[in-house]
Amino acid sequence: MSPAVPDANDTLLSRLTQAPLVADQKRAKAQLKDFIDRVRDEPEAAGLLEHLSEGLLCDLLLGLADHSPFLWQLIVNDPARVARFTFSSPEQAHRSIIENQSGLFRELRSGAITRNDAVRAFRQNRNAHALLVAMADIGGLWGTEQVTQALSDFADASVAGSVNLVLTEMADLGRVNLANPDNPAEGSGFTVLALGKHGAGELNYSSDIDLVIFFDPETQALRDPSEAATIYTRLAQQLTKLLQERTADGYVHRVDYRLRPDPGSTPTAVSLSSAYVYYETVGQNWERAAFIKARPIAGDLTLGENFLKELRPFIWRKYFDFASIADVHAMKRQIHAVRGHDQIAVVGHDIKLGRGGIREIEFFVQTQQLVFGGRRPGLRGRRTVDMLKALHDEGWITDKARDELSDAYRFLRTIEHRLQMVADEQTQRLPSDEEQLKRFAKFCGYPNLKAFSKALTDQAKIVQGHYALLFEEGPELASDVGSLVFTGSDNDPDTLATLQRMGFHEPERVAETVRGWHFGRRPAIQSARAREVLTELTPALLSALGGTADPDGALAALDRAFGRMPAAVELLTILQSHDRLRLLFADLLGTAPRLADTVAQSPHVLDALIDPAFNTPTTDDETIEGQVRQLIGPPRDFEDFLDRVRDAARQMRFVTSARLLSGVISPTQTGEAYAAIARAVIRVSFEEVRRAFEADHGTVPGSRIAILGLGRLGSRELTAGSDLDLVVIYDFDENQRESTGPRSLDAVVYYTRLTQRLVSALTVPTRRGLLYEVDLRLRPQGGKGPVASQFKGFVNYQKTEADLWEHMALTRARVLAGDEAFGADVARAVKDILTAERDLRHVFKEVRAMRELIAQEKGDDDPWDMKLARGGLTDLDFIAQGLVIAHAHQHPSLAGLSTEATFAESQSLGLLSSDDARTLIEAHRLFNDIFQWQRLTIEGRFDAEKVPPVILKRLATVAGLPSAKVLQEHLGEMRGRVQERFPALLSL
Secondary structure: OOOOOOOOOOOHHHHOOOOOOOOOHHHHHHHHHHHHHHHHOOHHHHHHHHHOOOOHHHHHHHHHHHHOHHHHHHHHHOHHHHHHHHOOOHHHHHHHHHHHHHHHHHHHHHOOOOHHHHHHHHHHHHHHHHHHHHHHHHOOOOOHHHHHHHHHHHHHHHHHHHHHHHHHHHHHOOOEOOOOOOOOOOOOOEEEEEEHHHHHOOOOOOOEEEEEEEEOOOOOOEOOHHHHHHHHHHHHHHHHHHHHOOEOOEOOOEEEOOOOOOOOOOOOEEEHHHHHHHHHHOOOHHHHHHHHOOEEEEEOHHHHHHHHHHHHHHHOOOOOOOHHHHHHHHHHHHHHOOOOOOOOOOOOOEOOOOOOOHHHHHHHHHHHHHHHOOOOHHHOOOOHHHHHHHHHHOOOOOHHHHHHHHHHHHHHHHHHHHHHHHHOOOOOEOOOOHHHHHHHHHHOOOOOHHHHHHHHHHHHHHHHHHHHHHHOOOOOOEEOOEEOOOOOOOOOHHHHHHHHHHOOOOHHHHHHHHHHHHOOOOHHHOOHHHHHHHHHHHHHHHHHHHOOOOHHHHHHHHHHHHHHOOOOHHHHHHHHHOHHHHHHHHHHHHHOHHHHHHHHHOHHHHHHHHOHHHHOOOOOHHHHHHHHHHHHOOOOOHHHHHHHHHHHHHHHHHHHHHHHHHOOOOHHHHHHHHHHHHHHHHHHHHHHHHHHHHHHHOOOOOOEEEEEEEHHHHOOOOOOOOOEEEEEEEEOOOOOOEOOOOOOOEHHHHHHHHHHHHHHHHHOOEOOEOOOOEEOOOOOOHHHOOOEEEHHHHHHHHHHOOOHHHHHHHOOOEEEEEOHHHHHHHHHHHHHHHOOOOOHHHHHHHHHHHHHHHHHHHOOOOOOOOOOOOOOHHHHHHHHHHHHHHHOOOOHHHOOOOHHHHHHHHHHOOOOOHHHHHHHHHHHHHHHHHHHHHHHHOOOOOOOOOOOHHHHHHHHHHOOOOOHHHHHHHHHHHHHHHHHHHHHHOOO
8 A cells, every 4th residue: 555645735744743762862962953054055955944943853853863873864965855855745755756766767768867877866766765764654654554565665666667777778788679668678578576575565664675587488578589597687687786786875775586496506587487397396385475475566567467376376275274384383483593583582682583573473474374365365465464454354363363463563563664774774683782772762762671671572472472372283393403494595593503413514505405305406306295205204314314424425415316316205205114214224325325326216125124034134045046036026028027137136235235234244245145146136037038038939959058157256255336257158969959949040049149138138227227237258269259158169168278367267157047957067067177287387377477467457556446456356366266276186175165265275285374374364354345345335446535434434444443544554464465475375
């Protein structure tokens, strides 16, 4: 409601009814005397002189001189302006300023003024309006609603006039096309909405203005629509500069764009399409509350109105929305977390945010608007006092609540304006100094501090009483350790303190990350259900993360996981249901991000961790194969099998990794379990591939096949990231080379294609991800040879052509799948190859030469590379393999053993001293343990410079050492001991 226009003779002077009480009469009168002297020198102000010795105008000016340096400076600077206001209608003066402010762009366009003139005029108008409103308010001419509406009207004119000015300049530069130069905003393709008190027409005396700018990316106002975001963001920036840049004449308004969608990651101008998607998917209750007051004020007003019309379903829910109460109350509790806002006080009290303050009245109204406004259009108004009346008229509140809260609102808004009139500051906090507070009480019209304090506390208690009744059942969004509130766009100080107590080192970043989830920055948690679960889970989840060795790193890993997940509601629901899973998942995020990625892909792998069998592990091949088969179940078809086997392998590997992480199994047992899982997967995959292949091509009569595992798969030392080294061997009757199926194949082609099918089944990525990488290069002739080897050719090659390193590789060979009897034949043939008599000198020379070749090709100087660093696992494996190749002819018991078992057997056979055997076993166990943990935690190369310190610390703990530095020194020492023995043990 704009101030009504009075009769022509109705002036400010004739309508004055009150004035502030003066605290320092002597100082105030001295300042007034100086002003009178200036009036005498100003002919246009001469009419004031007869009113400056006594009367309400004199009292008003004395009060301003005493209490408001800001207003007094405006008075002294321009006595003629004071005279004009005094002898004219304040409503007409207001209207004149508004019209000038909104129309400055026309004068600029016509050449009547320069841009600098316009910038100065904007600020001079603001100064004039600030003085006019203060005199009308303090003098008793306007009530609270008239004052706030006048301030809002001026802000509207400032924004609209500035937008039109900037648009005119952009048009002159050729950046936009104006449909109507006399009204640049018309068809401009963007709209400016006022929110908060400005949007409601309730702007306070010295306030920021909350604006949001939306644009239509398909607008015809731009020559190149692809530039819409750039141009309108530039417009928003220029608008801000024009309004809030301080010059010698002051400023116009401070601008706040933080109520736009996800302000931390969006430009200042947001496309309408993006805005619709945002509010429909991740808009929050506090944003609904903000949009209750939204109002188009500049740019294309029709575009703005249509936007708000489209947004109605977001703001106004179809059904009574009682859940909004908890969320809005969370905003209020976040405010109360700020020091000094949690109790009613007078000295230093914040009359807006404190208990019983303005914000409680606003929340009292807005919450009930959100709850009931979807079904009651009469509750959709913007102004607070008007809506108190509407809530009463619709039967939601009593007449006592309406009247008391309306009176309290007007009282508190008046105090707020007085506070801001002192020095033109955006403050709602009463003075902390008692003497200053006494002076301020007189500015507000109270004879002493006691009377002011009583009036304030009485009103605050009334407000608090009504507010408490509305929110008495409000749930708490706090953990046992303190407040954890992430509502709104600003950090809650108490929440930051809580995060710090939990162990987070960068609480501001944590708060921004969690707030970003609620803003929908991660698509995985954009659904309403996901955000609902997340809100409930956040305190417990943060508590679990805070208990890890690196809470900040764990949270960052979780955020990255959310970024890769298509949907997170399943994971969040699981974590919400089980405390133990939350703690384990938090540990995974902090120390084993590789496993956390697995959970992100398949949240239900966590189910196995609450199975009682988790604590009764096995590494037995047959038992694990049975578990894998049970998980796979009966597939519908081959494609379904590929998905099922990937799910089963992922769950089994995850459980094995989690057992290692939890200390249920050792790293050695972990390698055995990984190898057993791989063996089972190869066996079931081969069965399915063979079944499908035989349906097309039949069988080769009398033929047989065996699949060998070599490398770490063969020695049962597989890690989380190991490839599968396979060799496929087959045999057939030369007299029956053709298969029997409808599409007959020659035996060699048959087994070549069958092997390729098996490799494809193991390696092809499906919608369920990857299974394994397969390496066939250890077959005869490596990459140049056929993918499957005929048995006779394999044996002949090994006995006549193979290099010694190929025999070394066979020391780890193990039959995994195929025809059982043939597998036994192949195993015997391998043992025969390994136990052949050899020249020891030649063996040791070749082993040493092979070690040097690997060092040249792959390097050996990375101290954190457990395999390739000199004196590491490769050296130990080569020593063991050299011992087998050199001595298995005399000692067949050496064949088919693991590396550590080879050392132990060599000691018992007298091939190694007890000291050497003990050193080699100890070194192998240490390096293997660390290697298993490295592969568990990090995918790819283990770069100590980039690995989180918490993981290095975990590796040290695995080794029983106090720090990563000590671990590195110990690793170096152990490698040195192996290096000393390497040449000695591989020579005669």
